[in-house]
Amino acid sequence: MVSMESVPRSKRRATSQKSLGRRSELLGIAAEMFADRGYTQTTVRDIGDAAGILSGSLYHHFDSKEAMLDEILRDFMGSLHAAFAEIVAEGEGPRQVLEGLIRSSFATIHERPHAVALYQNESSLLAHLPDFSYVAQTSNDIAQIWLDVLEAGRKEGTFRQDLEPGVAYRFIRDSVWGSVRWYSPDGKLGHEKVAEQYLAMLFGGLLA
Amino acid sequence: MVSMESVPRSKRRATSQKSLGRRSELLGIAAEMFADRGYTQTTVRDIGDAAGILSGSLYHHFDSKEAMLDEILRDFMGSLHAAFAEIVAEGEGPRQVLEGLIRSSFATIHERPHAVALYQNESSLLAHLPDFSYVAQTSNDIAQIWLDVLEAGRKEGTFRQDLEPGVAYRFIRDSVWGSVRWYSPDGKLGHEKVAEQYLAMLFGGLLA
Amino acid sequence: MVSMESVPRSKRRATSQKSLGRRSELLGIAAEMFADRGYTQTTVRDIGDAAGILSGSLYHHFDSKEAMLDEILRDFMGSLHAAFAEIVAEGEGPRQVLEGLIRSSFATIHERPHAVALYQNESSLLAHLPDFSYVAQTSNDIAQIWLDVLEAGRKEGTFRQDLEPGVAYRFIRDSVWGSVRWYSPDGKLGHEKVAEQYLAMLFGGLLA
């Protein structure tokens, strides 16, 4: 938490506690709708209706629909990258780090399913837009974290030599993040159990 | 080439050989654009421009934009289901069948990348629409094929007992089909090699 | 400073000295922006921003954006008419009166450029609105003053017989007031010099 004592009052946006809550509330509503029906298919009128205000009133809080998406994604990708970096920083071996990244990913899916789904569904279309270049940038940074640990584990002999880290990374990434489409935060299968199953299959293989 | 026997005659328009060719051509253009930028983000004008005709002229060939999507998906899902059913029908053991399904999937991604991407990107939004109920239906049929082989292999002791087939299926499905987003049909990494890598990892696990 | 005696008391809000100063300040800001970008193109948010307050806060001082325009124009047109009437009242001959009107006009452009520009740019669109009927009314009154002096001078033989006063008036008016668009209050060409040039050309003609 950063102190804002030094920021001049006039330079602050709507940062009072109340409006911060309202902003987050609106972003949460938007994130859920963006995730459920897609960014393009969600209209600002939909968001306004869900929030109980007129669509035009959203523009008191945000500059545009795109600015809402930007704020959601920027926040999500920033904290995701930070979480991954922290796991790496703990300095354990490749197997432990990879396990940590995977558990963290499933936990993130559990905690922020809308942001994850949004990222999964829209990032490929967004990557080309100049305003969203940070999406591709942070994606690359995150990919590098995974690649580093896979390559380190392969070099030290923990992971198999015959598997290309680049290909393995993609397979892992897609199956882990893809679970956002079927995982239910309220279901009987908790995210820890899902992670258990995935780690068992990934490390030991499918064959008995 | 997929048989169109099951498409009611009344839905077809000019059925001369020429127009059939033109239809396929237009559907190919549409499929590529739908896959690249998304169905919603692709306008009929985009398709017309790419085809060298005015957008209104597309309506001589198809009833609507949705009808184009429908025809592409219906064709794709039908042939996919047929291919999978054929593999099962060959009557081999669970491991061989699973291997066959996976190799066939990667081959399909190689041969029909646009249709696969389209299915990957849009099916979740489509599933709710009554006109596209067959998407969910065929998806279920296909899922059942994979589940059957996973359960059979587990029962006979080929696959591990501690892995839930439902969860394993989803992980496999997402990593296999997810590769449509990064696999390059023209790249140096052929689809057979991708399949090899995947099978090695899936069956033997990541650990050395 | 213009007397506000004619403005009904009920239309005024807080009349303390402070708020009167604030009112004038805000009207000055509004007049400048209205003149620079046009009334329609100036938003109340623009005015608020320039004044350092939120747009909604302007409504503590004025009933509406239109009320601001009204107050600016009413004040300007009233003082303009008064100034012209005073020149006529001095009882000199047509040539001296016309000269006085012209010098006074250029001086007004120098002293109140924003109000003049506003009147030049918006009056034609405003004339049709019932709330601004006084604009057309005062314009007519002013026109009559000029016409009277032109006709008097023509009758007594000071001005040429072959020039129609109505047409001459319009030419004079347009060239005099039009200078608000290019005259610079801070430039090297003072308003007295501009008046000199204009009078020389008007009275003596362009030819050597």
Added chain:
Amino acid sequence: MVSMESVPRSKRRATSQKSLGRRSELLGIAAEMFADRGYTQTTVRDIGDAAGILSGSLYHHFDSKEAMLDEILRDFMGSLHAAFAEIVAEGEGPRQVLEGLIRSSFATIHERPHAVALYQNESSLLAHLPDFSYVAQTSNDIAQIWLDVLEAGRKEGTFRQDLEPGVAYRFIRDSVWGSVRWYSPDGKLGHEKVAEQYLAMLFGGLLA
């Protein structure tokens, strides 16, 4: 008239005789409304209503409302500049050229009152927009034509030495073009008579 035989069919816009007529028709309607109520105050619905079509249908013919304004102004300024250049090219003396420019201006006001009014009312606000930089550019070119003739006449002794050409030009310009606001194309006072009156006053002065 330029032959379009060499322009490839696909590169032509709607240039068939019919659509050329429709375009001009719509531009004429737009020009009149822009002139009457101002560009900003004219909505695309207004234009559509006046044309008997829906506002959205205008976008079949023009890219935007701004594009309509652009086409009107570009056309007008181009032909105005051409007309003035032709007068200068005839190679007569300064007095005859100036007379020609003035007569041509009044004739233009008679023939294209909407475009002239539009230019008079909007050009100052437009000059700052990059898309309309040609407005300021052509205005400068035209001003130079007038300045050249005024300076030439002063140098050769036809026009008075004590009048600054720059100031004289602005007075002339404003009174000539300003007449678009009061001149009636259908009125009893024809544009030739208006020109006569103006030339009499300009050359000989107001005094008897």
Added chain:
DNA sequence: GATGAATGAGAGTTCATTCAT
């Protein structure tokens, strides 16, 4: 088979204005 003009619904956004605090 294709054109080009038009429809009609709905999209994102703007903005003068209100009002509880």
Added chain:
DNA sequence: AATGAATGAACTCTCATTCAT
């Protein structure tokens, strides 16, 4: 006196679709 959240109407523009030619 001023804030900040909200309204409601209007705006420009998009797009799938229709249809006479």
